[in-house]
């Protein structure tokens with residue numbers, strides 16, 4: 395992820411989430427040494443992105459979003475493939491994430507990448523209030 399991607403990624407956040415990351419939050423990750431943020435480009439256009447924070451040997455996947463027009467073309471798969479490659483290169487022990495209980499598409503995607511459901515955070519999300527399912531892939 396580079397500065398030139400930030401404005402469009404903030405728009406994609408707004409399109410995809412009820413509590414989107416702002417331009418400022420995304421830009422702050424550019425100088426965060428613990429952040430691994432990858433942008434998918436299709437024919438030069440920003441299709442989506444994934445963001446992870448690494449703390450020692452732990453990965454926390456914070457964001458994954460693909461804009462509507464580019465969905466169902468394997469963009470999220472490509473982003474996760476690359477992120478998992480980097481996680482292995484960096485000797486992470488696991489990647490963990492939270493996903494809304496009702497987000498069946500994302501839950502299926504993560505399952506296909508060998509993330510297991512390991513817990514629930516009740517009422518974790520707001521707008522609307524909903525449980526988070528905790529999913530973890532151990533390497």
Ligand SMILES: CC(C)(COP(=O)(O)OP(=O)(O)OC[C@H]1O[C@@H](n2cnc3c(N)ncnc32)[C@H](O)[C@@H]1OP(=O)(O)O)[C@@H](O)C(=O)NCCC(=O)NCCS
Pocket residue numbers: 410458459460461464465466467468469470471472492493494497499500502503506
């Ligand atoms: C979830 C999301 C990132 C998937 O992006 P995508 O680029 O369309 O996903 P892909 O094309 O790589 O699909 C990967 C797999 O996900 C699953 N999947 C994706 N979209 C799906 C849909 N509409 N219905 C059912 N399964 C779906 C399938 O298992 C698919 O594999 P397949 O095509 O071989 O069946 C995208 O729908 C999105 O941005 N949603 C809104 C934001 C969000 O929910 N992010 C996750 C927060 S934790």
